[in-house]
Amino acid sequence: AIDSVRAQTRADWQLVVVDNGNSDAIASIVDRYRDDPRIVLLRQDNKGYCGGVAAATAAATGEFISVFDSDDLLEPSFVERVADVVDSVPGVAAIGCDAELFYDPEHLRPPEDYFRSIGRKSLPSPNHSAGVMELMDEGVPGYTGAVRRDVWELLDGYSPAETGVEPDVVLWLRMAARGLDIRILADKLVRFRQRPHSESRDPGKIRDFEHRLQKSFIAGGLESGLTHQQIADTGMLRRLRYQQALRCAREAFLTGQPELSRRCARMAFDQRHTLRATLVLAGLQLSPTLLAAVR
Numbered sequence: 001a002i003d004s005v006r007a008q009t010r011a012d013w014q015l016v017v018v019d020n021g022n023s024d025a026i027a028s029i030v031d032r033y034r035d036d037p038r039i040v041l042l043r044q045d046n047k048g049y050c051g052g053v054a055a056a057t058a059a060a061t062g063e064f065i066s067v068f069d070s071d072d073l074l075e076p077s078f079v080e081r082v083a084d085v086v087d088s089v090p091g092v093a094a095i096g097c098d099a100e101l102f103y104d105p106e107h108l109r110p111p112e113d114y115f116r117s118i119g120r121k122s123l124p125s126p127n128h129s130a131g132v133m134e135l136m137d138e139g140v141p142g143y144t145g146a147v148r149r150d151v152w153e154l155l156d157g158y159s160p161a162e163t164g165v166e167p168d169v170v171l172w173l174r175m176a177a178r179g180l181d182i183r184i185l186a187d188k189l190v191r192f193r194q195r196p197h198s199e200s201r202d203p204g205k206i207r208d209f210e211h212r213l214q215k216s217f218i219a220g221g222l223e224s225g226l227t228h229q230q231i232a233d234t235g236m237l238r239r240l241r242y243q244q245a246l247r248c249a250r251e252a253f254l255t256g257q258p259e260l261s262r263r264c265a266r267m268a269f270d271q272r273h274t275l276r277a278t279l280v281l282a283g284l285q286l287s288p289t290l291l292a293a294v295r
Contacts, residue, residue: 096141
């Protein structure tokens with residue numbers, strides 16, 4: 001991760017590394033770069049993810065804040081491409097981008113596009129500001145974007161008033177709700193490492209993760225003045241509820257609850273008329289035995 005920052009094609013960056021738990025191993029790694037004054041190490045007791053981000057942003061001296069996790073990678077042109085937008089759009093509040101979701105080789109899974117994974121239908125363009133409805137329908141950029149410092153401080157960064165939400169999602173939506181200038185690049189400038197047991201992938205954790213996502217979008221929609229019904233009709237809420245309903249149908253089917261499985265499949269179909277939902281619903285209604293055999 002550190003090497004990917006040092007490989008940037010534009011050199012005016014600062015990297016604040018938070019050793020969130022006083023790990024001698026982390027301090028030893030960062031010490032290898034002590035000759036680079038742009039790299040700063042902070043050591044503190046473990047204050048959780050948001051506490052680590054807060055410590056980093058408080059120590060950072062740049063005009064823009066970019067959150068970057070320790071197991072991810074930046075493409076060499078990240079800083080240059082973001083800075084191009086900063087230089088060409090006076091007063092821009094934030095810049096987001098697409099990303100590549102990648103797995104370690106032993107997991108034998110191909111990489112995915114981040115925007116495609118969240119169901120984005122159209123390519124973003126940095127030539128216009130992304131408004132609330134675009135983010136509610138198409139989803140928000142990944143957490144590694146760039147937010148102007150005064151905007152970060154105005155909105156309390158990763159310390160939203162709401163609890164049980166995804167702080168990066170809430171921050172993007174709150175910026176849009178206030179009509180701030182958000183630009184989104186179609187370039188995949190970040191590589192987010194995926195792990196089978198991460199909250200967004202582990203079957204045992206994904207339900208809670210998606211609940212926090214829904215709560216985040218609802219909070220952002222309400223702050224924008226949308227009604228509950230308008231929020232429920234947005235693309236991201238429909239996709240999240242579709243995924244949850246299909247998972248419910250599958251789990252009920254596998255545990256011998258055909259009626260519950262049919263109800264959940266119907267809920268998925270009501271949210272999105274996809275071929276998958278249609279086939280599952282038809283299979284459950286016409287021949288559960290055949291559906292089990294196909295599976």
